[in-house]
């Protein structure tokens with residue numbers, strides 16, 4: 001076997017002399033607690049060496065690259081379930097007026113629920129080792145621990161460049177945890193993330209230039225419509241809204257009394273009755289994209 005210096009002198013034609021080392025097989029790594037944020041989790045072990053080791057081997061084949069070992073994201077999601085975290089959840093249940101009755105109920109061999117409201121609260125909940133789970137393995141997270149979970153998933157300490165978006169963070173959180181209105185919690189948490197606010201630019205497509213409306217060639221060829229709503233009820237029918245229709249060419253106005261509860265069908269009906277039947281049909285109707293004006297009914 002030639003030395004490395006000899007190999008370099010031989011050039012590329014002799015590359016067969018250098019056999020690639022066999023790659024190690026993927027080894028499942030036990031998930032350890034990470035994602036600690038506060039003093040309470042200061043005892044969590046440092047997993048950086050384990051992560052680096054597990055990410056090192058890369059195998060190439062069939063035009064694809066396979067990263068052998070664990071994925072960082074799966075580690076960070078389940079890793080927050082440290083013993084301290086679980087104990088905090090247990091303490092949280094007992095102090096929570098909403099879930100303490102559930103805890104007591106489930107620990108008493110499932111006696112019948114007292115009220116329909118309480119039965120609804122029990123739906124999907126189960127108790128294992130003093131912890132509440134929702135629909136199987138989704139750990140119910142007490143309110144004070146939710147930020148810890150979201151922070152650990154959104155920006156794990158071992159992956160400084162992470163700071164996942166709302167969708168990705170939500171999918172990871174919802175795969176293992178549960179609490180009411182999770183999407184709203186995750187979205188508001190990420191909106192308040194200082195690093196995301198400083199470093200992430202807008203991802204929406206740039207707005208185009210303003211497009212001026214064409215000048216109509218005849219009166220009532222094009223109209224603008226909008227609604228004045230939340231007015232005091234008036235008349236025998238209690239009208240509390242006005243549909244305002246404006247001709248864009250001559251600025252003539254038609255005011256049609258209506259109700260705030262009128263939907264797209266009713267709005268289209270009174271528009272046809274008071275405008276189209278009297279002024280002729282319009283080529284364009286300009287509106288503010290109110291659901292009543294853009295429904296498929298039109």
Ligand SMILES: [Zn+2]
Pocket residue numbers: 154155163164190193194195196197
């Ligand atoms: Zn962030």
